[in-house]
Amino acid sequence: MPKGASATADAAAGRPHHRTLNDTPDNAKKVSIGVLQACLTDTVDLYNATRQAHWNVKGPHFGHLHELFEKFYTQLAAGADDLAERIVTLGGTAVGTTQALAQGTRLEPYPTDLYDGLGHVKALSQRYAQVAKALREGIGQTDEAGDADTADLLTEQSRAVDKMLWMLEAHLQARD
């Protein structure tokens, strides 16, 4: 296996690569690095999907949605950075190459032939809900493993993604 591929496999398996004085138990580090890498991969994919929507959205709500999507991907970029840096803090390797992300993402490919504003809102809503769910599942997994700090980071991020999901879904709920 080429060197890059083995680092990617290690990251996916949550194996720490570097010794650190950080006293989080080894098993907790392994669980957290695996959860964080999966959430990092999904978050970067969601960032890219949101940029796709920002660039290509059309229709009467263009201005509002174009700006809203920019606000969201800016938040996701900061969130991805925090997830990646927690991986490295625990002695792991944060993997963010395009190739690894394409292989690892759990999101459906974002359509490249979508223009309608509400169409983008719906397509993004499904993906924001999926990422919020995965982050929330990670809270329990990392807390149970003994890493309350990573659980706290995932709590913060799931709450932020929930809020963006609310803002998306508010466009769709007027007639409910």
Ligand SMILES: [Fe+2]
């Ligand atoms: Fe822009």
